[in-house]
Amino acid sequence: MMRWRILALAAAALLACAATGNGYIISLLVVIGLQALPAMGLALIAGFTGQISLGHAAFYGLGAYGAALIGRWLGVPAWVDIALSTAMVALLAWAIGWLVFRLKGHYLAMATLAFGIIVQICFTEMHGVTGGQDGLTGIPPLSLFGLTFRSDAAMLAVVWLVAIAAILAAQNLVASPTGLAMRAIAENEVTARSVGNDVQSIKRLIMMVSGAFCALGGGLYAHYIGYLSPGPFDVGFSIKLLLMVAIGGFADVWGVLLGVIFITLIGELLKPLGAYDIVAYGTLLVVSVIYCPNGLLRGMAALVARARRTAIAGSTR
Amino acid sequence: MTIPLLSVKTASVNFGAFRALTDVSFDVDAGELVALIGPNGAGKTTLLNVLSGEITPQTGSVQFDGQTITGEAPHDVVARGLARTFQAAEPFQNMSVRENVMVGGVALHRMGLLSSMIGRGTAVLDQGRLRREADEHLAAVGLADLADQQASILTAGQRRLLSIARVLASGARMLVLDEPGAGLNELEKRALGDIILSLSRTGKTVLFIDHDMPLVSRLARRILVLDQGRIIADGEPADVRRNPRVLDAYLGRRDVAQEAPKVIRAVTSPLLEIGGLGVKYGGLLALDSVSLGVGRGEIVALVGANGAGKSSLLRAIAGVEPCSAEKLTFGQRDLRGVTADRRVASGISLVPEGRALFGSLTVLQNLAAGRYALRRARGFHHVVWRDSAERSAFERRLETVYQLFPVLQERADQLAGTLSGGQQQMVAIGRALMGEPKLLMLDEPSLGLAPQVLIEILRCVERLRDQGLTILLVEQNVSAALSIADRGYVLAGGRVIAEGAGRTLLQDRGLTEAYLGSSESEADDAGPGRDVVAVNGG
Numbered sequence: 005m006m007r008w009r010i011l012a013l014a015a016a017a018l019l020a021c022a023a024t025g026n027g028y029i030i031s032l033l034v035v036i037g038l039q040a041l042p043a044m045g046l047a048l049i050a051g052f053t054g055q056i057s058l059g060h061a062a063f064y065g066l067g068a069y070g071a072a073l074i075g076r077w078l079g080v081p082a083w084v085d086i087a088l089s090t091a092m093v094a095l096l097a098w099a100i101g102w103l104v105f106r107l108k109g110h111y112l113a114m115a116t117l118a119f120g121i122i123v124q125i126c127f128t129e130m131h132g133v134t135g136g137q138d139g140l141t142g143i144p145p146l147s148l149f150g151l152t153f154r155s156d157a158a159m160l161a162v163v164w165l166v167a168i169a170a171i172l173a174a175q176n177l178v179a180s181p182t183g184l185a186m187r188a189i190a191e192n193e194v195t196a197r198s199v200g201n202d203v204q205s206i207k208r209l210i211m212m213v214s215g216a217f218c219a220l221g222g223g224l225y226a227h228y229i230g231y232l233s234p235g236p237f238d239v240g241f242s243i244k245l246l247l248m249v250a251i252g253g254f255a256d257v258w259g260v261l262l263g264v265i266f267i268t269l270i271g272e273l274l275k276p277l278g279a280y281d282i283v284a285y286g287t288l289l290v291v292s293v294i295y296c297p298n299g300l301l302r303g304m305a306a307l308v309a310r311a312r313r314t315a316i317a318g319s320t321r
Numbered sequence: 322m323t324i325p326l327l328s329v330k331t332a333s334v335n336f337g338a339f340r341a342l343t344d345v346s347f348d349v350d351a352g353e354l355v356a357l358i359g360p361n362g363a364g365k366t367t368l369l370n371v372l373s374g375e376i377t378p379q380t381g382s383v384q385f386d387g388q389t390i391t392g393e394a395p396h397d398v399v400a401r402g403l404a405r406t407f408q409a410a411e412p413f414q415n416m417s418v419r420e421n422v423m424v425g426g427v428a429l430h431r432m433g434l435l436s437s438m439i440g441r442g443t444a445v446l447d448q449g450r451l452r453r454e455a456d457e458h459l460a461a462v463g464l465a466d467l468a469d470q471q472a473s474i475l476t477a478g479q480r481r482l483l484s485i486a487r488v489l490a491s492g493a494r495m496l497v498l499d500e501p502g503a504g505l506n507e508l509e510k511r512a513l514g515d516i517i518l519s520l521s522r523t524g525k526t527v528l529f530i531d532h533d534m535p536l537v538s539r540l541a542r543r544i545l546v547l548d549q550g551r552i553i554a555d556g557e558p559a560d561v562r563r564n565p566r567v568l569d570a571y572l573g574r575r576d577v578a579q580e581a582p583k584v585i586r587a588v589t590s591p592l593l594e595i596g597g598l599g600v601k602y603g604g605l606l607a608l609d610s611v612s613l614g615v616g617r618g619e620i621v622a623l624v625g626a627n628g629a630g631k632s633s634l635l636r637a638i639a640g641v642e643p644c645s646a647e648k649l650t651f652g653q654r655d656l657r658g659v660t661a662d663r664r665v666a667s668g669i670s671l672v673p674e675g676r677a678l679f680g681s682l683t684v685l686q687n688l689a690a691g692r693y694a695l696r697r698a699r700g701f702h703h704v705v706w707r708d709s710a711e712r713s714a715f716e717r718r719l720e721t722v723y724q725l726f727p728v729l730q731e732r733a734d735q736l737a738g739t740l741s742g743g744q745q746q747m748v749a750i751g752r753a754l755m756g757e758p759k760l761l762m763l764d765e766p767s768l769g770l771a772p773q774v775l776i777e778i779l780r781c782v783e784r785l786r787d788q789g790l791t792i793l794l795v796e797q798n799v800s801a802a803l804s805i806a807d808r809g810y811v812l813a814g815g816r817v818i819a820e821g822a823g824r825t826l827l828q829d830r831g832l833t834e835a836y837l838g839s840s841e842s843e844a845d846d847a848g849p850g851r852d853v854v855a856v857n858g859g
Contacts, residue, residue: 176440185428191416196424198406198407199399200427202396202428
């Protein structure tokens with residue numbers, strides 16, 4: 005089965021990387037795993053259901069701040085605060101869906117963008133709760149059944165277990181009747197509704213799952229980094245998530261993972277550019293959407309296939 | 322007495338001041354096969370939207386299977402067993418044919434989010450009931466061979482069948498089909514007819530809209546006729562075709578046409594000549610080698626049923642629809658390969674169906690927009706700068722338009738979108754006149770207008786002709802159009818089937834047949850469709 009082969013391949017690659025013991029590589033892999041969760045969430049709503057969102061960084065941020073604050077206020081173990089925060093963000097995402105899905109296309113993009121900006125401003129301005137620009141410090145590391153995951157290698161295992169579980173769940177969802185309805189909604193809402201699908205309800209449910217994926221990633225992120233500031237959850241991150249989904253080909257579960265890897269690695273290369281890296285991301289988004297609508301990977305595969313055909317045609321002549 | 326499956330009681334729908342449906346009442350019994358017909362703008366699609374829950378009627382109620390469904394959301398109506406198709410039967414292009422049908426069954430075999438995510442959905446989708454049922458429905462409409470193909474490769478006829486299969490998958494007991502036969506060729510229509518009849522035999526209740534009278538008479542044992550939002554006839558096909566109110570609805574009141582005897586003008590030199598013109602939409606042949614001529618100073622009327630290709634012809638002449646033609650000359654000029662804006666500049670103006678005004682611009686700005694193509698053709702600097710010659714020409718044209726439609730001068734600064742329908746039509750004609758046309762083409766100027774307004778507009782058209790303008794008119798009120806026309810052409814199925822002087826054409830039997838079908842063709846149909854006769858006899 006295709007799916008198990010990809011899974012085995014991913015696990016082998018992870019193990020190989022972990023085995024090198026290189027701290028830089030391992031921390032990079034943890035970051036990829038963390039970002040795969042919100043990217044997968046965005047792919048479900050934007051890629052498969054066709055409802056664009058420019059505010060998904062907010063769900064990620066709310067998941068992170070939520071987990072940290074719940075842990076601090078209630079004094080519960082880290083895994084409990086992540087679960088609680090995920091549940092709350094899922095509810096919020098459902099409610100946001102109820103609010104914004106009366107809009108379509110550009111208007112939907114504007115509304116979700118506004119949501120993202122509002123949340124980001126709240127992170128910055130609510131000093132008493134979030135610590136404002138100074139941020140939240142002293143978030144304890146993740147612990148489970150008395151085990152504390154202090155090292156990067158331990159986090160690597162946890163993050164990737166969660167990420168792969170989420171990807172498999174997303175894949176199951178997409179391959180189910182609900183997934184078929186999602187694809188139908190992406191193409192033609194009116195026809196999808198005319199055969200009895202409650203379009204608005206499906207959109208809200210998928211938004212809920214999407215928000216939950218983001219919050220899960222955010223909560224893990226908070227306990228991994230140990231320090232939260234509003235910066236990483238700005239609109240720029242929403243765009244980056246969208247870029248990951250676009251590179252992955254919008255409606256392609258494993259493609260999204262490749263998109264995340266690609267963008268994270270590109271991000272490392274672009275570090276010397278400083279704040280100008282957003283220019284490079286913008287260019288990449290435009291180019292990939294115009295020239296590789298099925299994702300960068302498939303676009304390149306098509307290009308290679310064409311080059312090979314031309315080469316064969318050239319050699320036979 | 323049994324309860325009817327569907328019962329509509331005094332349903333009315335208003336869009337602003339426009340009454341789309343007025344006190345519509347009818348019943349459909351379980352197992353019936355009913356056709357709904359009516360001229361353009363009669364309210365057929367609005368009625369379908371009321372049935373499917375897309376529109377809630379302001380008054381009246383809809384009952385299905387004894388339950389009131391008025392105001393229920395569309396998906397709830399489907400869950401009760403009433404599902405519809407759409408006029409534009411667009412499939413989901415990125416899915417296979419089978420997946421297209423399976424979409425129809427998703428709501429029927431509802432599955433929770435959690436069980437979907439832990440992987441129980443895959444089985445239902447790929448091996449289970451959903452797939453098996455989809456294959457059954459595909460077989461029922463004869464598309465089983467194409468199940469694994471991408472839906473985007475289907476022809477227009479296959480797309481219609483696919484949308485029927487999708488509706489079947491929703492488990493509906495009653496199917497409501499919006500123009501299933503529109504744009505299909507005779508062969509495809511016959512196949513479609515067979516499938517609808519076989520569905521009816523398996524116990525489905527069917528209500529369908531169509532304009533093709535031979536198809537309607539072959540399938541339906543009962544026809545409902547809608548005109549201006551009211552049911553004007555309800556009965557067997559033969560009775561409906563003889564019903565004088567139905568004839569009036571389709572062809573206009575013919576006694577009015579008797580009023581003014583018409584002087585047939587001598588045939589003048591041709592202004593527009595067309596030979597062997599064809600228009601294709603995808604695989605659909607909308608016009609098939611049409612040849613006609615329009616002489617200088619003539620009013621020529623194009624008439625024919627919905628989908629005959631009238632608008633396509635006007636659009637092809639205007640250059641907004643790509644076409645192939647052996648001959649297409651205007652004056653002495655070959656129009657083939659000339660872009661639409663150049664054609665406007667050379668004197669061909671189209672007043673499109675539905676008027677296409679700039680609703681957020683004022684009347685004066687709309688009129689000024691009519692000169693753009695003319696100015697652009699003289700060079701780009703004429704667009705950015707109005708010289709004195711252009712200014713005086715503009716004033717002169719504006720004066721002519723205001724003389725024709727004085728009301729526009731009063732309303733010059735009003736936003737065009739806030740005008741009444743009749744005034745909007747005047748702005749649309751005025752805008753076309755601003756471009757100093759030699760040939761004015763009007764597409765359905767009476768659409769949505771009261772009869773008095775139509776008379777006023779047609780009087781203006783006659784006055785324009787008397788001023789020397791050549792006019793090509795498409796109008797659904799056939800009597801009114803032919804009574805002012807010098808000559809007329811009757812289009813059916815993308816071909817010219819009759820031509821002649823306006824008044825004589827009005828008496829032509831071919832005209833009635835083009836709209837309502839002939840009684841002979843029904844007899845011809847009875848051969849291959851023997852089962853129809855059997856049903857009728859039983």
